[in-house]
Amino acid sequence: MERNSLDAIYQQYMKDVYRYLLSLSRDHHIAEELVQETFYRAYLFLEQCREEKIKPWLFKVAYNAFIDFKRREKRSDAKETDFFEQLADGNTPETELMRQEYWDGMERTIAGLPDNQKQALLLYDFHQLSYKEAADVMEISLSHFKILLFRARQKLRQNRERNDVD
Numbered sequence: 001m002e003r004n005s006l007d008a009i010y011q012q013y014m015k016d017v018y019r020y021l022l023s024l025s026r027d028h029h030i031a032e033e034l035v036q037e038t039f040y041r042a043y044l045f046l047e048q049c050r051e052e053k054i055k056p057w058l059f060k061v062a063y064n065a066f067i068d069f070k071r072r073e074k075r076s077d078a079k080e081t082d083f084f085e086q087l088a089d090g091n092t093p094e095t096e097l098m099r100q101e102y103w104d105g106m107e108r109t110i111a112g113l114p115d116n117q118k119q120a121l122l123l124y125d126f127h128q129l130s131y132k133e134a135a136d137v138m139e140i141s142l143s144h145f146k147i148l149l150f151r152a153r154q155k156l157r158q159n160r161e162r163n164d165v166d
Helices: 003-025 028-044 051-075 081-087 093-112 115-126 131-138 142-165
Strands: none
Touching (some): 003 051, 028 051, 093 115, 115 131
């Protein structure tokens, strides 16, 4: 069969091949891609096909293209949609400004705390030392450290509530 008759073959069998691949893949876009791959392969090996066996041969080429696609799909590391949503930066200028205002307010509140409460808060909440380690750093008892931390957090909460009301 001649290479220039591929256009006639395409016109005659494209819809059948497409429907076949659509039923295999259940995805319109994949089926279209595989139809292109099928007819590309048909173009390369058209001389090897006998004219009376063209439709079954095209279906075999289509099936092989589908199998190859499935194998490539297994090898590729497909990610769930949640993965790509996490990649997207959801920060808008508004959210960034609000976050910056929040942290500026926190810094002012923390700066306004008494030194021992500020140190307790920074050691435990920001630097993530244990109660015991932070109390040892401050050279105070564990119970005194917990009281300082409680009071510091209480002032932060009050400041946040005040800002939420405003």
